[in-house]
Amino acid sequence: MKSYYFDHAATTPIHPDVIAAMIATMQQGPGNASSIHRFGRNAKHSLNQSRDKISSMLGCKPNEFTFTSGGTESDNLAIIGAARAQALKGRKHLITSAIEHHAVIHSMEWLANNEGFDLTIISVDQQGYVNMAELQDALSEQTALVSIIHGNNEVGTIQPIEQIGELVHQVGALFHVDAVQTLGCVTYSLQQLPVDLMSFSSHKINGPQGIGGLYIATGTPIEALQQGGTQERKRRAGTENLAGIVGFATALDICVNKREKWQPFVTNLRNRWVELLQQELEKYPIIVNSDLDHGLSHIVNISFVGVDTESMLMNLDMAGIAVSSGSACTSGSLERSHVLKAMGLSTDRLNSAVRFSFGMGNTIEEIEEAATIVASIVKRIHS
Known part of the structure; x- marks a missing residue:
């Protein structure tokens, strides 16, 4: 796999x-x-x-x-x-x-x-x-x-x-x-x-x-x-x-010597990722929790409304996709992100948030492959 x-x-x-x-x-x-x-x-x-x-x-x-x-x-x-x-x-x-x-x-x-x-x-x-x-x-x-x-x-x-x-x-x-x-x-x-x-x-x-x-x-x-x-x-x-x-x-x-070329590339990876998920899941509620215009170029937090974060992480891991919720797992129960709570996100967004972050080794080709896998998981959980 x-x-x-x-x-x-x-x-x-x-x-x-x-x-x-x-x-x-x-x-x-x-x-x-x-x-x-x-x-x-x-x-x-x-x-x-x-x-x-x-x-x-x-x-x-x-x-x-x-x-x-x-x-x-x-x-x-x-x-x-x-x-x-x-x-x-x-x-x-x-x-x-x-x-x-x-x-x-x-x-x-x-x-x-x-x-x-x-x-x-x-x-x-x-x-x-x-x-x-x-x-x-x-x-x-x-x-x-x-x-x-x-x-x-x-x-x-x-x-x-x-x-x-x-x-x-x-x-x-x-x-x-x-x-x-x-x-x-x-x-x-x-x-x-x-x-x-x-x-x-x-x-x-x-x-x-x-x-x-x-x-x-x-x-x-x-x-x-x-x-x-x-x-x-x-x-x-x-x-x-x-x-x-x-x-x-x-x-x-x-990092410093490659920053001028690397930052536009990783920004493109992140933006392409969001674009692909929005296209693949246009009939499903997904919300971007990050400021794409002024935030860090390699991080995006997305809520797949209606899909519990813990269930999403488990399914992604089984599909070979390593991501994070930004939360800590304590005594077997998922502790929801204090960051997203402080931002005042609604319960449905808070409980379905996943963080994706990109860097060295990632390519546009694998972004496109993985987006299809993520979309299929979301659709399957909804159904």
Whole structure:
């Protein structure tokens, strides 16, 4: 049976050139970047070279980029570390939106429940855009940190972080952005953005899992969460994942160099997918929950009204099509998406939503093949 992988927002296949770079790094011999002998110096050189490459492509200074184990750790370090530093100045108010990744929401809730912070959660509209008036009203001289996702991982909505950052800085608060989904899709010049902290992850851009990064603008107060050595400018103790770091830098380099050609291609894949499903299922109610004109080019969330999400996912999997609901399966029962709930979608749309996300390896030909399969499944379930 042929397989179709349309879940790139969850994780992406590793690019062959990334694999080659990682293998070469692992074969160069043992080396801890903290050691002073030749092997350690070689490892340190690879580490610095990768950091220089990544920071150059992101438009920041090398000493402003900290390597982590991925997006979740980056979010945790940014939020908990910055919030604790701000609390020392008497600021204990946090703000986030209702459609954040759980790594952000749960970190904020943990601080509120365990360290006495006040938490405000801002609402969004039906396309997932943050309520700017509500955000402005919530900001005060007590606000320590605001964290807003850049590109939403379930529906692809891209927030106006420049506008948000300017509002946040007017009250002297720090601004953190979860940019895990927009890395490789959006051109960054971090030193030109009103952002203090920004989180990234390698495995969303055809790099390895288990490696990510956090941009910490010069002068941003932050407390380390891990205790140990002095690695990463004392911000993140522990021996660096050298092969992963080299893989991350290689993957980002490929993304940046191919972005101009790749983005129009993946946009065409997504738009063609929607077009084919609408044609195949013109007699059936399907609703696009994503902003196709302004959202991320590789993500589309679609409700097949009348077809339960869980049933749809099972049938698609049996047909060889890998997709996601954007929801978590807990104790055998499907927990409906907090993102779609926050967007105020009706129950029938909420209970029938499926996320499709495209990337390396996908082609127009397989999009056309898979659309026919999806349509046949929807028709069969309806009948």
